[in-house]
Amino acid sequence: MRDLHLSLAEYSVFGSILTIGAMLGAILSGTIADWVGRRCAMAISDVFCIIGYLLIVFSKNSVWLDLGRLSIGCGIGLLSYVVPVYISEITPKNLRGQFAAVNQLMICCGASLAYALGTCITWRTLAIVGVAPCLLQLVGLLVIPESPRWLAKIGHSGALEEALQKLRGKETDISEEAADIKDFTEKLQHLPQSKMLDLFQKDYIHAVTVGVGLMVLQQFGGVNAICFYASEIFVSAGFSSGNTGMLAMVAVQIPMTALGVLLLDKAGRRPLLMVSAAGTCLGCLLVGLSFLSKEHHWAKDLNVALALMGILIFSGSFSLGMGGIPWVIMSEIFPIHMKGSAGSLVTIENRLVIKRIVPVDQKFC
Incomplete structure (x- = not known):
């Protein structure tokens, strides 16, 4: 630009x-x-x-x-x-x-x-x-096809079965699943209409604390600063160009996210989150040490190595768990009739959290 x-x-x-x-x-x-x-x-x-x-x-x-x-x-x-x-x-x-x-x-x-x-x-x-x-x-x-459950919600039974048949294949018997969707939708409509303020009742406050807390910690960990300004961080740390570091970051993110998908059910949500959070903390520490090294005029190679290791460790660790697991947990901890309000609250909060922006040198503008 x-x-x-x-x-x-x-x-x-x-x-x-x-x-x-x-x-x-x-x-x-x-x-x-x-x-x-x-x-x-x-x-x-x-x-x-x-x-x-x-x-x-x-x-x-x-x-x-x-x-x-x-x-x-x-x-x-x-x-x-x-x-x-x-x-x-x-x-x-x-x-x-x-x-x-x-x-x-x-x-x-x-x-x-x-x-x-x-x-x-x-x-x-x-x-x-x-x-x-x-x-x-x-x-x-x-x-x-449109979502069969949304079609059931608005009372389009024929369109529900047509959409479900398209999703499951022409030879699949969908009668039982279609009946389950209709029954579930009817039961859901008899539950009290949830509002966002209802989430702060005693029955749901623990789930709200977990859901909102995970989103706050996810964002305050510095992910947006790394994503928006990774190239500038590499250059400021001593790289001749940020492209090499960016390509290395890309090479780490995809396999670590795939590993997180494979370990999600085997290792469990909480252990994977703890490992991921520890890794992002270590990554931020190494990036900070890189700029401390530059400020005190230590070896230039040390600045570059610490910045590269820090951002790669941060990106890989975030991809492993902190990136996706909070959304999975959010979908699992709220009762069905509260998921709509809970989803809106957590999504709004996720976007509302103040993003810490890394100062960049004027020459990059």
Whole structure:
């Protein structure tokens, strides 16, 4: 973005305004998904993202960049809620957890691919590339079935069976599962309508503390600072270019996320979270020591080695557990009739937590 000559403040706003858009999208996500359905909600999020990327591609100043980033954030906030809900509603019970974990793996793969591409193409070209998966998903949404559970909720029994048959295959007998979905939906409608304030009752306060606490710790660990400014951190620590470090970070994230998926049910949520949190703590410590070494003019190779090890350990450890497990735990600890309100609360809180932004040198703007 050097060609736009952004100031330090404008560069920082661009980096952080995504969070505001994501928070707005999260606030509206539950209402939109229940009103127009899961497929249409995902389509709306794609439109937000496409508009955002196009604004960035054709940007003439920082205002265009910020509006584009804000629009992308709205799409991300909406997708963060709708996609896990859709996955949980179309998959069989015995595969639901694995599909949810694979969703996190795909998110990591997409982010890693974007990092890798960013090392060899310009930022405008990268924004054009970002439009492609959004258009691909829009086309795909035309052929995938709507959530059977949402169809049951709005009383479309015929469409429910048609969608379920498409999901399970033409030769599969879906009568029992369709009946279970209808019975479950009827029971759910007889439960008291939950509100967000109900979560703070004595019966749910422990679950709320766990869910919200995990999201706060996930964000305050520094993940957004690492994600947004990893390249600048590498250069500031002494690398001639941030590209080498970025490619190394990508190479670590994907296998560590895959390992987390494999260990999620075998090792358990809590032990994996503890290992992940310890690793992110160690990574931050090593990055801090790198800049301490630079300040005191210790060996230059030591600065570079500590920065590289710190960011790789942080990224790998975060991918192992802290990135995805809080979302899995959140979906497991609340009763069914409170999941909608709980999901909205936790998603909003996740986007609302103040992101600590790493100061960057003016020359990178």
